[in-house]
Structures are given as C-alpha cells and as structure tokens.
Amino acid sequence: MASIRRSLVALLALLVVAVLGVVPSYASSHREAPLTAADPQIDSTDMYAFVSPDSPDTVTMISNWIPFESPAGGPNFYPWAPGVHYDINIDNNGDAKPDITYRWVFTNHYRNPNTFLMNTGPVSKLTDTTLNFYQTYDLTEINGRTGATKTLLANAISAPSNVGAASMPDYASLRNQAIVPFDNGSSKSFVGQADDPFFLDLRIFDLLYGANLKEAGHDTLDGYNVNVMALQVPKSALASSGNATTNPIVGIWTTAERQSIRTEASNGTEHSSGPFVQVSRLGQPLVNEVVAPVGAKDLFNGSKPANDAQFLKAVQDPEVPKLIQSVYKIKAPATPRNDLVEVFLTGIKGLNQPPKVVPSEELRLNMSIPPTAVPNRLGVIGGDKAGFPNGRRLTDDVVDIALRVMEGELLGTKTGLGDGVDSNDVPFETTFPYVALPHSGSFVAAPPVAPAAKTVTLTKNRGVSTPLTAGIGAGALILGALIVWLIKRRPGPPEAEEEAAPEAEVHHVRTPRPRRASGE
Amino acid sequence: MLRAIIRTAGLLRGPAVLVAFCLTAACVRPSLQAAPAAVRDRGGIGAIQQRLRSVPADWQAWAGLGASYVQEARRTGDPTYYPKADEALRRSLHIRPTDNADAMIGLGALAAARHDFVGALSWGDRARAIDPYSSSTYGVIGDALVELGRYKEAFKAIQHMVDLQPGLASYARVSYVLELQGDTSGATAAMKMAADAASNPSDSAFADYYLGELYWNSGRTDDAARMYTQSNEHDATYVPALQGLAKVRAARGDLPRAVAGYEDVVARFPLPQYVGELADVATAAGQPALATDERGLLDIQRKLFRANGVNVDLDEAVFDADHHIGRDRGLDAARREWARRKSIVVADALAWALHANGRDHEALTYARTALRLGTRSALFFFHEGMIERSLGLRTDAHADLSRAASINRNFSFVWGPKLPSLIASVR
Numbered sequence: 001m002a003s004i005r006r007s008l009v010a011l012l013a014l015l016v017v018a019v020l021g022v023v024p025s026y027a028s029s030h031r032e033a034p035l036t037a038a039d040p041q042i043d044s045t046d047m048y049a050f051v052s053p054d055s056p057d058t059v060t061m062i063s064n065w066i067p068f069e070s071p072a073g074g075p076n077f078y079p080w081a082p083g084v085h086y087d088i089n090i091d092n093n094g095d096a097k098p099d100i101t102y103r104w105v106f107t108n109h110y111r112n113p114n115t116f117l118m119n120t121g122p123v124s125k126l127t128d129t130t131l132n133f134y135q136t137y138d139l140t141e142i143n144g145r146t147g148a149t150k151t152l153l154a155n156a157i158s159a160p161s162n163v164g165a166a167s168m169p170d171y172a173s174l175r176n177q178a179i180v181p182f183d184n185g186s187s188k189s190f191v192g193q194a195d196d197p198f199f200l201d202l203r204i205f206d207l208l209y210g211a212n213l214k215e216a217g218h219d220t221l222d223g224y225n226v227n228v229m230a231l232q233v234p235k236s237a238l239a240s241s242g243n244a245t246t247n248p249i250v251g252i253w254t255t256a257e258r259q260s261i262r263t264e265a266s267n268g269t270e271h272s273s274g275p276f277v278q279v280s281r282l283g284q285p286l287v288n289e290v291v292a293p294v295g296a297k298d299l300f301n302g303s304k305p306a307n308d309a310q311f312l313k314a315v316q317d318p319e320v321p322k323l324i325q326s327v328y329k330i331k332a333p334a335t336p337r338n339d340l341v342e343v344f345l346t347g348i349k350g351l352n353q354p355p356k357v358v359p360s361e362e363l364r365l366n367m368s369i370p371p372t373a374v375p376n377r378l379g380v381i382g383g384d385k386a387g388f389p390n391g392r393r394l395t396d397d398v399v400d401i402a403l404r405v406m407e408g409e410l411l412g413t414k415t416g417l418g419d420g421v422d423s424n425d426v427p428f429e430t431t432f433p434y435v436a437l438p439h440s441g442s443f444v445a446a447p448p449v450a451p452a453a454k455t456v457t458l459t460k461n462r463g464v465s466t467p468l469t470a471g472i473g474a475g476a477l478i479l480g481a482l483i484v485w486l487i488k489r490r491p492g493p494p495e496a497e498e499e500a501a502p503e504a505e506v507h508h509v510r511t512p513r514p515r516r517a518s519g520e
Numbered sequence: 521m522l523r524a525i526i527r528t529a530g531l532l533r534g535p536a537v538l539v540a541f542c543l544t545a546a547c548v549r550p551s552l553q554a555a556p557a558a559v560r561d562r563g564g565i566g567a568i569q570q571r572l573r574s575v576p577a578d579w580q581a582w583a584g585l586g587a588s589y590v591q592e593a594r595r596t597g598d599p600t601y602y603p604k605a606d607e608a609l610r611r612s613l614h615i616r617p618t619d620n621a622d623a624m625i626g627l628g629a630l631a632a633a634r635h636d637f638v639g640a641l642s643w644g645d646r647a648r649a650i651d652p653y654s655s656s657t658y659g660v661i662g663d664a665l666v667e668l669g670r671y672k673e674a675f676k677a678i679q680h681m682v683d684l685q686p687g688l689a690s691y692a693r694v695s696y697v698l699e700l701q702g703d704t705s706g707a708t709a710a711m712k713m714a715a716d717a718a719s720n721p722s723d724s725a726f727a728d729y730y731l732g733e734l735y736w737n738s739g740r741t742d743d744a745a746r747m748y749t750q751s752n753e754h755d756a757t758y759v760p761a762l763q764g765l766a767k768v769r770a771a772r773g774d775l776p777r778a779v780a781g782y783e784d785v786v787a788r789f790p791l792p793q794y795v796g797e798l799a800d801v802a803t804a805a806g807q808p809a810l811a812t813d814e815r816g817l818l819d820i821q822r823k824l825f826r827a828n829g830v831n832v833d834l835d836e837a838v839f840d841a842d843h844h845i846g847r848d849r850g851l852d853a854a855r856r857e858w859a860r861r862k863s864i865v866v867a868d869a870l871a872w873a874l875h876a877n878g879r880d881h882e883a884l885t886y887a888r889t890a891l892r893l894g895t896r897s898a899l900f901f902f903h904e905g906m907i908e909r910s911l912g913l914r915t916d917a918h919a920d921l922s923r924a925a926s927i928n929r930n931f932s933f934v935w936g937p938k939l940p941s942l943i944a945s946v947r
Contacts, residue, residue: 265703
C-alpha cells in the first residue's frame with residue numbers, strides 16, 4: 001500500500017536520526033511554542049531628529065521599525081503591530097523623564113474579511129477597495145507631567161508596504177496620500193514604508209571576532225526597506241514652556257510597549273489584561289553595539305533613561321577600543337572616558353547639553369543650530385554642528401563618527417576609521433518625510449555582492465588580521481579593509497576635501513570640559 | 521555632575537551583565553539576533569551558516585543557529601534538526617562557556633523537545649542566573665514546569681515571562697495555561713494576541729492553528745476549520761494545519777477525504793499520534809485493511825522508537841487502552857510516565873490505562889487528578905465518565921459523559937460516534 005511505503009521511507013529517516021541519539025518528540029501531550037519568536041514589529045532600528053532643512057522653524061523626527069524588510073515580503077509584508085504603543089518621547093528640561101510623548105496606535109482593517117491578502121487588485125488610492133488590508137493609526141500627545149492626552153490624529157491611514165508595480169503602479173502617490181497635516185497645518189505626520197536610510201557595512205564589527213572578510217564598503221542595508229513614522233512639528237511644540245529660544249535643547253528617544261496579560265483564569269467573560277510593558281528603547285544609534293553590554297540587551301530595552309546611571313561604567317570603560325587595540329594595535333584612549341559620557345549620556349557641553357542634565361541616553365538636539373546647506377556626513381566632528389551627535393540627520397555617517405569618537409576623536413586623536421560606506425544607496429528626498437521611497441516588491445534584489453573594485457585583501461601577521469588599504473579606482477570612495485587609517489597612512493586624498501574640515505574644526509568642537517583623574 | 525556620576529559608577533561595578541559587549545553584526549540589528557529563533561525557512565538558516573563561515577567564533581550566531589534548528593524541527597516536524605541543534609549549541613557553549621545564556625536557553629528548548637523536562641528546567645535555571653531579564657529563559661522554565669505537573673510554579677514563571685516581554689512566544693504560553701485552567705475565552709483572547717504579534721508566515725500559521733485547536737476543543741468545528749484553513753494559507757508546509765483540516769473532514773462525515781488527508785499527514789510525518797488517528801479514521805471509513813496496516817505500522821514504529829531510547833509511553837498507553845490491546849503494556853507505560861512527571865495529561869493516561877485493566881477504583885483517583893485544574897477537556901470528562909460508568913456511578917457518569925459531548929463531541933474518532941448511546945446507557 002502506497003501510504004505504508006511512504007510512511008516507511010519517512011520512518012527510516014527517523015530511525016537514522018534515532019540511531020544518532022536523537023529523541024524525536026511528537027506526543028500529542030506536549031505543547032511546543034516558539035521560545036523567542038522574532039518580534040521585528042517592536043524592533044526600533046533608528047531614530048532621527050533634525051531641524052527641517054526646508055522649514056527651519058520645525059523639527060522633524062523619524063522613527064524607524066522592522067529591520068531588514070526584504071521588498072519581496074509577501075503575502076503578509078510588513079504591517080505594524082496592532083495595539084502596540086509606538087512612542088517618541090521628548091525630555092525638554094534634561095531631567096531624563098518624558099515631558100511629551102507622541103503615541104501611535106494601529107488598528108487592522110480588512111475590506112474583505114475572507115482573505116488576509118494585502119490587495120485584491122491594483123491600488124491607486126489608499127481608500128480603494130482593492131487595498132484589502134490596511135492599517136489606521138491614532139496619534140496622541142501625552143503630557144508627561146500631567147498625564148493629559150490630546151488626540152492629534154484619529155484614523156489616519158498608514159501607507160502600505162510597496163508590494164510591487166503591478167499592484168501599486170504609482171507608489172509615490174500612495175505615499176503622498178499618507179502625509180497628513182494637523183494642528184491647522186503647522187504639523188505633519190507620515191506613516192508608511194521607506195528605503196532603510198541607515199547605511200553601514202555591518203561586517204566592521206565582525207572583524208573584531210577575527211572574521212576573514214575579503215570585501216568591505218558594501219551598504220549592508222542596500223535594497224532593504226523599513227517602516228517609518230515621521231513627524232514634523234514646530235520647535236515650540238517640543239520646547240519647555242513652548243519657548244524654543246530659551247529652552248532649545250531637547251532629548252528624544254523611542255519606545256514600544258506591548259500589553260501583558262494575566263495567567264490566572266478569569267471567572268467572568270472578560271479576560272484579564274495586564275499592564276503595558278516597555279519592550280524596546282532607542283535614542284542614539286549604535287548604543288546597543290558600543291555601549292550596552294552583551295546580556296544586558298533586554299535590560300536596556302526595558303529600562304528608563306532616568307535609571308541610566310547603571311550603564312555609566314559601560315560608557316566610561318568601553319570594550320570596543322580595547323578590542324580594536326588588541327586586533328589592530330591602535331592604542332585605546334585612557335579611561336574613564338568622560339568624553340563618551342558627554343556624547344552618550346549628557347550631551348556635549350556648549351552644544352547640546354541641557355543646563356541641569358540628569359545623565360541619560362537620549363538623542364539630544366539643540367534646535368537653535370540652523371540646518372546646514374551642505375551637510376557634512378561626519379556631523380559635529382566634521383565641523384557641522386547641525387549633525388550627529390547634535391540630533392541626527394539622514395545623511396550622518398554614524399558608524400564612522402562612532403568609531404572615531406570611540407577611538408578618541410574628541411580627545412584629539414585622529415584615526416580616520418570607517419566602514420567604507422559613506423552614504424545611502426539611494427538619495428533622500430528634499431521634503432517631508434525626506435526618506436526615500438521603498439524598494440518595490442516586484443523587484444527582487446540579487447544577494448548583495450561587494451563590487452570587485454572595492455575588493456581588498458587582508459593579510460595575516462602572527463595570527464593578527466592586519467587591514468591594508470586598497471587601490472581605489474578614480475572617483476571611487478575610499479575603502480579599505482573594514483577599519484583603515486585613512487588620514488594617517490594614506491597618501492593621496494580622495495576624501496581630502498571632506499576630511500579637511502574635521503581636522504580644522506574639531507578643536508572648535510572640543511569645548512572645554514572637566515577632566516578627571518582616572519582613579520576617580 | 522560628572523563627579524556624582526562617577527561616584528555612582530563605583531557602586532555599580534558589581535553587575536556581571538556589564539562586563540562584555542555586544543559586537544557582532546547580530547547585535548547591530550537586534551533582529552539579526554532575534555531572527556534565528558524564528559527563521560522562516562532554510563534560506564534563513566543558510567544565512568546564519570554563511571555568516572558563521574566568515575565569523576566562526578561568533579558564539580551568539582552559533583546559539584542562534586541551534587535555536588533555529590530546534591524551531592525548524594518544531595515547525596516542520598523534521599527531527600534531523602535535533603542533532604544539528606545539539607552540535608551548534610554545544611559549539612556556542614564551547615566558545616563562550618560562562619555567561620552564555622543564549623546557548624543555555626537553546627539547550628533547554630532542545631531538552632524539552634526530547635521530553636527531558638528535568639534537563640530543560642536545569643538549563644533554564646542556569647540561564648536565569650546569567651540573564652534574569654531574558655523572557656525566553658522563563659519560557660524554558662515554564663514549559664518544563666508545566667510538563668512536570670508543577671503548575672503553580674509554572675504559571676508564575678509564565679506570568680514573569682509575559683511581564684518581561686509580551687509577544688507571540690509569551691502570549692501563546694499564557695493561552696495554554698489559561699486553557700489548562702478551563703478559561704477558554706481567555707485562552708482564545710491570548711492566542712489572538714499571539715496571532716496579532718506574529719511577524720512571519722510560520723508564526724502566523726502556528727498561532728492560527730492553535731486558535732483552531734481552541735475552537736475544535738470547544739466543539740466549534742466551523743470556526744476551527746476557518747482557522748486551520750488560514751493557518752494552511754500562511755504556511756502550506758505546516759503539518760498540524762493539514763491534520764486539523766483532515767479531522768474537520770472526518771467530523772463533517774467526509775471520511776474518504778479525511779483518510780486521504782491523514783495519509784498525506786502521515787506521509788509527511790509518521791508520528792505515533794498521526795498514525796493512530798489515521799488508523800481510527802480508516803476504521804470509521806470502513807477501510808479495515810488500511811486500519812490494520814496503520815496499526816501494524818504503529819507497532820513497528822514504537823519498537824523502532826523505543827529501541828532507540830525514545831519515550832512513547834504516553835501515546836502507547838492511551839492508544840492501547842482505547843483499542844483494548846496490550847492492556848498490561850499500556851498500563852506499564854503509563855505508570856512509568858507517571859513516575860517521571862505528574863502532569864494532568866499523564867494522570868489522564870494512567871486513569872484510562874487503569875480502566876482498561878478493570879482497575880476502576882484506582883482509575884477514578886487519577887481521572888479526578890487529571891481534572892484538578894478545571895480543564896475543559898472532552899477527553900478527560902469522557903474518561904472520568906467511563907470509569908464512573910464501570911463503577912456503577914450512573915449519575916456521575918451521565919453528567920460527565922454529557923459534559924464531554926457538550927464540550928466537543930468530535931474529541932475521538934473511536935468514541936465520539938458512540939457517545940450518544942453511552943450516555944443513554946447510564947440514563
């Protein structure tokens with residue numbers, strides 16, 4: 001009997017396994033559930049905040065979620081998690097507590113309840129019945145001091161994932177329909193999908209694990225999308241007492257909260273729900289990579305800025321420079337690193353440090369610094385005070401900045417470190433919401449491959465990987481191995497024009513700050 | 521101000537969690553770290569493998585790979601993932617032996633998958649000592665405690681899990697413990713929250729299937745069918761959904777297609793539970809030859825499993841008692857399992873095996889033990905009712921058998937159809 005034969009073949013496979021000492025378990029009595037289900041919907045990837053270049057009386061905040069959205073993500077694509085509190089928090093007096101919280105809460109809608117498919121035909125308007133699945137959001141402003149809430153937007157529509165040209169022939173139009181003004185047109189909200197604006201070569205971090213990599217300088221996030229909530233509000237809406245002139249410095253971070261639930265059986269008809277629990281937190285970029293210790297990731301994601309003193313040691317005595325020293329022989333700056341305390345916890349004195357700051361990890365923005373016409377990707381260490389770590393613009397090269405700062409840029413040590421990726425794979429837009437349109441679902445990208453011109457060879461020397469700089473084609477960006485000493489060791493200045501600025505201006509940026517003896 | 525911070529720092533030098541730093545690409549984007557645990561397909565596992573070829577010392581990636589394998593085995597039912605999981609997790613632990621909670625959580629999940637619940641609990645406890653903020657740790661601990669029948673501690677662990685990290689993994693567990701306590705509406709609400717929190721097709725298929733099971737176990741066949749169908753649409757390779765659809769066909773009287781559905785399920789995974797159900801459906805469909813074949817297969821299967829150290833005691837006890845075959849053997853099996861763990865599921869199996877051997881007084885004690893949490897299980901009430909019937913407790917038997925019928929008359933292909941006449945017999 002055919003079914004018996006098929007079964008026996010499968011059994012044989014099981015037997016082979018059993019011989020290897022495995023115990024398959026398929027008793028009906030044993031419930032197995034995923035243990036650590038990925039939860040990208042509450043995974044905050046990046047937070048941006050900057051004075052709007054085309055509307056300098058306003059600030060734009062962009063909060064990104066759901067990393068590594070492959071454009072071909074059907075059939076579910078990338079909805080927001082319904083019911084979750086997606087928050088942008090503002091601390092406008094430096095006390096490490098949210099004074100204003102902007103909260104987005106999403107609701108799912110199916111126009112045809114018999115299918116969960118995103119669309120049932122071409123979509124040209126967000127209100128088309130062919131857009132079967134869509135999400136609306138309520139945007140609420142919460143006063144952190146009084147708890148008072150104010151509904152800014154109700155039932156606004158989020159732009160759907162870009163499922164492809166056949167289904168959404170004019171995606172740009174769908175995006176525009178999702179840009180919603182409020183407060184008499186003084187503010188704007190956009191929620192939807194976009195190209196992931198973060199650019200970096202993730203593998204720089206692998207080098208410290210002894211990775212044997214033959215290429216570098218590839219934007220790991222090239223071709224990926226992300227979910228975006230963008231908000232543009234007048235500076236006065238963020239400033240303490242509504243006065244952005246006297247109180248121009250704000251600290252910003254995102255959080256997400258999911259609702260807990262009780263394990264006790266309820267005797268009534270209603271199940272007992274629990275409190276909302278913070279499951280995600282993000283202010284400055286790369287904090288989880290260069291500051292938060294391993295094993296403390298969940299701790300950090302559930303923590304409040306007001307308790308950030310617990311991370312102080314990690315900031316003052318960071319591991320990254322030590323690893324770089326052990327692998328690449330670049331001397332780690334002396335500890336404790338009070339320069340990093342300013343960058344990560346208090347803001348830089350004279351630039352974006354509030355007068356009475358409680359140390360806490362926030363993306364701090366001095367709103368009084370006007371936008372730069374031609375932003376320097378290196379931001380403050382590039383002499384451009386309108387960029388990271390004074391807020392963060394889409395074009396700021398935070399990996400290079402963070403690496404250089406970790407290696408003592410603010411202490412006067414120039415390393416020129418970088419990952420070889422200096423800009424995003426696609427250009428940003430010049431108007432709100434600034435992020436680029438998402439990659440289309442009908443385009444399935446080939447796996448990323450570093451261009452041959454960028455290939456470099458790593459050599460081994462006494463078991464230590466030594467990066468060598470590469471020969472670069474004319475006009476190409478500087479690339480080396482993953483970490484290179486561009487300024488010090490390279491003759492010839494393909495990047496000289498840009499790099500000249502930080503050399504000249506960094507001392508200006510390095511405002512005086514208290515120095516402490518290392519024993520203190 | 522700085523002075524104050526530095527003073528604080530001195531006080532904070534203690535915590536071990538602040539020692540090491542996250543440097544892997546897997547940490548740069550949290551999802552890279554999370555992804556392995558819920559990798560959708562072999563492509564995902566392939567990506568981690570590729571990463572490990574370039575960064576073989578990445579202990580977190582090894583742990584993630586191991587967890588992915590355990591998850592894949594759960595999702596596809598393919599046990600060849602288990603030795604791979606074991607190897608990857610132990611490799612991670614070898615590279616980073618001391619503060620490697622990730623690997624310990626993975627090893628705990630693996631032990632549970634192999635029905636070594638004591639071992640799972642031990643790994644969970646070790647992981648908790650390292651990272652008390654990881655919700656997965658409490659998942660490992662809670663799962664093991666549930667299977668060991670230590671419910672009070674289990675519910676506490678799962679409450680802690682969901683309070684640390686509300687999400688699909690914790691909502692699904694809360695749903696299960698509410699179901700065990702007989703709170704079907706609460707269990708359904710929790711599983712709907714899990715479905716809402718699902719972020720990929722395989723997790724959606726999982727949550728929808730268990731929503732279907734909650735409806736099925738409440739006798740809501742049409743609602744169950746809807747959820748099994750949806751589960752299957754999310755992930756056509758998810759076998760439990762196929763089993764759900766097959767049993768819906770049987771419940772609706774479409775026995776030939778039910779048999780065909782079960783043959784497909786069994787061809788994919790010849791698991792004892794599925795093979796036994798196929799035999800029962802074939803009997804009901806008037807295909808005794810097929811039923812005999814499948815029972816023969818089941819016998820071979822058990823011998824193979826047992827010869828290789830696989831614990832199939834529980835399945836054997838229930839099946840044998842149902843079919844009045846190998847009664848002593850079934851009872852021995854149930855007693856062995858009861859010695860290992862005192863869960864309500866094992867209590868029920870032991871009660872039924874005792875009943876099959878005519879030891880109904882003893883059986884009734886275990887039948888009541890099985891119902892001690894208030895679980896709304898048609899099977900448990902049926903077993904209790906049958907034991908009471910044998911003891912001449914007609915009123916109790918009538919109440920319990922009627923209750924079984926009112927909860928879910930499709931709870932068994934063998935007994936479901938006989939339920940009305942059994943109830944009539946104790947009127």
